[in-house]
Amino acid sequence: MSDTRGYHHGDLRRTxxxxxxxxxxxxxxxxxxxxxxxxxxxVSHAAPAHHFGDRAxxxxxxxxxxxxxxxxxxxxxxxxxxxxxxxxxRFAVGHRAHFEVMFHxxxxxxxxxxxxxxxxxxGAVLRAGLAHRSGRPTPAADGPQGDVLAAWSxxxxxxxxxxxxxxxxxxGEDPGDAARSVIRHLFTPAPGTD
Amino acid sequence: MSDTRGYHHGDLRRTxxxxxxxxxxxxxxxxxxxxxxxxxxxVSHAAPAHHFGDRAxxxxxxxxxxxxxxxxxxxxxxxxxxxxxxxxxRFAVGHRAHFEVMFHxxxxxxxxxxxxxxxxxxGAVLRAGLAHRSGRPTPAADGPQGDVLAAWSxxxxxxxxxxxxxxxxxxGEDPGDAARSVIRHLFTPAPGTD
DNA sequence: CACCGTATCTTGTCGTTGACAAGATACGGT
DNA sequence: ACCGTATCTTGTCAACGACAAGATACGGTG
Numbered sequence: 001m002s003d004t005r006g007y008h009h010g011d012l013r014r015t016x017x018x019x020x021x022x023x024x025x026x027x028x029x030x031x032x033x034x035x036x037x038x039x040x041x042x043v044s045h046a047a048p049a050h051h052f053g054d055r056a057x058x059x060x061x062x063x064x065x066x067x068x069x070x071x072x073x074x075x076x077x078x079x080x081x082x083x084x085x086x087x088x089x090r091f092a093v094g095h096r097a098h099f100e101v102m103f104h105x106x107x108x109x110x111x112x113x114x115x116x117x118x119x120x121x122x123g124a125v126l127r128a129g130l131a132h133r134s135g136r137p138t139p140a141a142d143g144p145q146g147d148v149l150a151a152w153s154x155x156x157x158x159x160x161x162x163x164x165x166x167x168x169x170x171x172g173e174d175p176g177d178a179a180r181s182v183i184r185h186l187f188t189p190a191p192g193t194d
Numbered sequence: 195m196s197d198t199r200g201y202h203h204g205d206l207r208r209t210x211x212x213x214x215x216x217x218x219x220x221x222x223x224x225x226x227x228x229x230x231x232x233x234x235x236x237v238s239h240a241a242p243a244h245h246f247g248d249r250a251x252x253x254x255x256x257x258x259x260x261x262x263x264x265x266x267x268x269x270x271x272x273x274x275x276x277x278x279x280x281x282x283x284r285f286a287v288g289h290r291a292h293f294e295v296m297f298h299x300x301x302x303x304x305x306x307x308x309x310x311x312x313x314x315x316x317g318a319v320l321r322a323g324l325a326h327r328s329g330r331p332t333p334a335a336d337g338p339q340g341d342v343l344a345a346w347s348x349x350x351x352x353x354x355x356x357x358x359x360x361x362x363x364x365x366g367e368d369p370g371d372a373a374r375s376v377i378r379h380l381f382t383p384a385p386g387t388d
Numbered sequence: 389c390a391c392c393g394t395a396t397c398t399t400g401t402c403g404t405t406g407a408c409a410a411g412a413t414a415c416g417g418t
Numbered sequence: 419a420c421c422g423t424a425t426c427t428t429g430t431c432a433a434c435g436a437c438a439a440g441a442t443a444c445g446g447t448g
Contacts, residue, residue, distance in 0.1 A: 027300070028298075030223075030224045030300070030301070031300075104222075105359055106222040107224070110359075146375050146379055147379050149352070149376045152355065153348045153352040154351055154380075155347075156351035156355055157346070157350035157353075157354065158343070159351075160297070160350060160351065161297075161346065164297045164298065165299055182347060185340055185341050185344035186348075
């Protein structure tokens, strides 16, 4: 269950990761402090550096974990195109710490091997799911898979705006439901007849 | 032209703002240092604090400036719905420092008066432009202006993904052109026939 | 022109942080 | 029992944000 078996602390790497995710959810990635993390875990201030090298290394691990989780989430989504988009939004809001780190490459090392693998995997799942479920075998003439990018853009944009608190009130509590009624407008001719 | 008339430095507040924007474009908001800003402007390390109070105050000023510029940009956009979206994306990529700060409210003070006014103004311009140009007088039954949110989401998502470097290669150099071919898929029935 | 109030900027300082170096500790294999 | 190594601690340094107190220069008033 744990990749680093019980040493002095037992499972410090995993403990630090979960503590970091929680801290980011509370105060954002910018406010994350390695020393505060060490205090929460009850270890010395330099202990995190051994597992992650530096701050960027910690964010790299979080991003990789996030891309892996996203791939799993999308794989388990429903068969409808709509369900895939809703799953994307639900992941973003439900794992906002991971999501925020994942799409801020200046926080981590984009050339990390484990990260690249996870990112590529989630990207492949997303593209495959969108392309397959859109029921369109060949992409249109306007650039590479413009409809896939349109679908990705709308769900990513909605999730980002939701997390930023930029959306107007009155959308309800559940971001998934709100997203569903918004994504429905993609590939829809004119009035909101459904 | 300048709100703080020539004192010791002359126009320190404006100088610091432009230097901050440039620094953020180079290394992101997280790496911004007030002391480094002071060094670039050739003043003492505590000079910025007088004009902005603290780091959050500086980001507040940048965000307000960004929302104002966005409102102006959208006001001057073309008559087509597509043009409005392209203008949004062009602003995001052309003013990435402002854009990134604007949609990270944990960086600044959301209750600042000047900021709230600018944010509301740009929001009103965006909503009015989208609602007017979509040629749909009454919103659909699915929530408050679902189509406006869909349009906002797709342009915001595309801009965010572009800035994060998450989009695949082959979209060309100009984000505006790429955005146009992607946004076109909104409100479009099935295949890419246009 | 002399004076004063005030905005602007400087100097000095404190606690915190990230990063690095060197040493101590505990585990696993032989 | 022993040794190599991964894990963690202690110590240190430069940089940073924030605050306090003082110096400087401007604008207005007499």
